Amino acid sequence: MSKVYFKSVASYADTGAVSRSASELLKLLIEKENIALENEIPLKVHFGEKGNDAFITADKYDGIVDFLKERGIKSCFIETNAIYSGSRMTADKHIRLAHEHGFTKLPVLIADGTLGEDYREIEIDAKHFKKCKIASRMVEARQMIVLSHFKGHMLAGFGGAIKQLGMGCAARGGKLEQHIAARPFIIPFFVCKKCGSCLRHCPAGAIKIGFYSRIDGKKCIGCAACIAVCKHNAIFINPFKIQFASKFREKIAEYALAAQKGKKNIYITYAFNIAKGCDCEGHSMKMVAGDVGIFASCDPVAIDLACMDAVDKKEGRKVFGGRDILAYGQKIGLGRNGYELIEA
Numbered sequence: 029m030s031k032v033y034f035k036s037v038a039s040y041a042d043t044g045a046v047s048r049s050a051s052e053l054l055k056l057l058i059e060k061e062n063i064a065l066e067n068e069i070p071l072k073v074h075f076g077e078k079g080n081d082a083f084i085t086a087d088k089y090d091g092i093v094d095f096l097k098e099r100g101i102k103s104c105f106i107e108t109n110a111i112y113s114g115s116r117m118t119a120d121k122h123i124r125l126a127h128e129h130g131f132t133k134l135p136v137l138i139a140d141g142t143l144g145e146d147y148r149e150i151e152i153d154a155k156h157f158k159k160c161k162i163a164s165r166m167v168e169a170r171q172m173i174v175l176s177h178f179k180g181h182m183l184a185g186f187g188g189a190i191k192q193l194g195m196g197c198a199a200r201g202g203k204l205e206q207h208i209a210a211r212p213f214i215i216p217f218f219v220c221k222k223c224g225s226c227l228r229h230c231p232a233g234a235i236k237i238g239f240y241s242r243i244d245g246k247k248c249i250g251c252a253a254c255i256a257v258c259k260h261n262a263i264f265i266n267p268f269k270i271q272f273a274s275k276f277r278e279k280i281a282e283y284a285l286a287a288q289k290g291k292k293n294i295y296i297t298y299a300f301n302i303a304k305g306c307d308c309e310g311h312s313m314k315m316v317a318g319d320v321g322i323f324a325s326c327d328p329v330a331i332d333l334a335c336m337d338a339v340d341k342k343e344g345r346k347v348f349g350g351r352d353i354l355a356y357g358q359k360i361g362l363g364r365n366g367y368e369l370i371e372a
């Protein structure tokens with residue numbers, strides 16, 4: 029059974045306690061699990077969409093950053109581009125937002141390139157995907173510390189390590205194929221201004237701009253670069269093609285399997301600011317559970333299960349659904365749907 033290490037921290041507002049506890053847990057995990065550290069270890073984070081007030085702020089990672097610096101380990105904050113319009117749509121915008129949100133103690137690296145075009149196809153043999161589009165710079169990393177914020181998501185039900193891996197390490201095209209079974213489409217009249225920007229950036233020659241601007245579904249490879257470059261918000265994902273939630277969760281687990289492939293990752297999850305929605309939402313968030321503390325493990329499935337159990341126990345009720353992703357994660361070999369909790 030996988031071990032999950034836990035430290036209770038009463039309040040997210042106590043930045044010193046949160047930061048210190050995270051680095052202590054990291055040290056404990058490394059010692060107890062005999063983890064060999066690489067010379068370079070990126071920190072997978074989420075910078076929080078502009079306007080979101082629940083994401084884990086940069087100062088809460090200071091203890092971990094210092095821990096790596098003291099050991100001479102090279103690091104960076106690593107992330108991928110978002111799929112929809114906002115402040116994390118392209119690498120330059122995304123880096124600017126990261127700096128505005130205080131992620132300045134390490135270099136910021138957007139792992140799937142300027143528009144999400146830089147990815148490698150990682151082979152897995154699973155139900156929905158045989159190949160997953162994982163951001164190149166993440167594929168190259170031999171080890172990552174995956175820092176997750178435990179909270180909700182409108183489809184995934186909750187978001188911890190599995191979501192941070194599966195959605196968070198996918199290049200934009202990988203995010204698109206997890207969300208939908210179809211290609212994006214253009215609203216041809218009035219909204220499309222015929223500027224041709226999408227056409228110039230499409231790597232597949234799938235876009236026709238004219239009286240009836242459209243995307244050729246047979247040529248489109250689903251990279252989603254066109255959505256990123258359209259300044260007029262004329263390119264959309266068909267909401268009726270969004271997968272049913274359970275299938276969506278299975279796809280996230282499969283992408284997580286690809287993102288983890290060949291790596292000895294470390295997972296640290298912050299169970300604070302537990303909102304119903306996710307850090308990608310650019311508005312003020314409503315909390316649905318109280319602060320719990322920090323978890324650490326080598327197993328992304330076990331750590332998510334431990335977080336869910338701890339939140340439910342504290343609240344005395346089931347806070348989030350979506351536990352089917354844990355059973356599916358175990359089925360495909362992502363991790364163990366069970367754990368031994370060790371309190372630090």
Ligand code: SF4
Pocket residue numbers: 214219220221222223224225226227237241257258259260261262263
């Ligand atoms: S970038 Fe947007 S507005 Fe410009 S041609 Fe493409 S769809 Fe139309």
Ligand code: SF4
Pocket residue numbers: 211212229230231232233234235243247248249250251252253254255
């Ligand atoms: S139309 Fe082109 S740019 Fe848009 S998703 Fe398809 S391949 Fe990518």
